Amino acid sequence: xxxxxxxxxxxxxxxxxxxxxxxxxxxxxxxxxxxxxxxxxxxxxxxxxxxxxxxxxxxxxxxxxxxxxxxxxxxxxxxxxxxxxxxxxxxxxxxxxxxxxxxxxxxxxxxxxxxxxxxxxxxxxxxxxxxxxxxxxxxxxxxxxxxx
Ligand code: SF4
Numbered sequence: 341x342x343x344x345x346x347x348x349x350x351x352x353x354x355x356x357x358x359x360x361x362x363x364x365x366x367x368x369x370x371x372x373x374x375x376x377x378x379x380x381x382x383x384x385x386x387x388x389x390x391x392x393x394x395x396x397x398x399x400x401x402x403x404x405x406x407x408x409x410x411x412x413x414x415x416x417x418x419x420x421x422x423x424x425x426x427x428x429x430x431x432x433x434x435x436x437x438x439x440x441x442x443x444x445x446x447x448x449x450x451x452x453x454x455x456x457x458x459x460x461x462x463x464x465x466x467x468x469x470x471x472x473x474x475x476x477x478x479x480x481x482x483x484x485x486x487x488x
Contacts, residue, residue, distance in 0.1 A: 342376040343487065346425045346433035346467070348442045349379040351477050356381040360391040363436055367480040371434065374487065378428050382441040382463040386410075386417030397440045398450030402462060405452050411462075414441060418463040425472055432483065435464050437476035444474040 350357045353364035371377060384390065393404040401411045418441070425433065435442035443461040448454070464474050475483045 344428040344430045345375045346430045347377045348436040349381040358392045358394045365477045380421045382417030382421045385420040386413035396448045396450045414462040418466040432473040434475045
């Protein structure tokens, strides 16, 4: 039986990104040969529409570019993603880098200017706090090596 892993749906080509597009990544899609992929989009789980105004984290809360505080929606999406990960007994997740939900290690700085700072997205942080190992799309080879 293949190990189940959580994957950001936009990396698989789902059009769930804020602008209605996706972040399709062939290396991530190819993980299906080795793992059972469970797609998630925490922002959609949180009830946010597609398309939607982009959001960034500032001082621990999430704001849309138009100034709306969306923290509760992001937290709800994170909780639902954690529930799915636990149910699947997934040891790790491959999440879209830099996103205010899925980013891990680096995120945008909250000024909507393209600057990045050290930090984690809301969902990535919750999964990490619950002992789920996080990989970005640029780290797929490291994940494969771990399970070789
Ligand atoms: Fe992709 Fe995550 Fe944003 Fe959904 S919340 S579009 S999965 S980066």
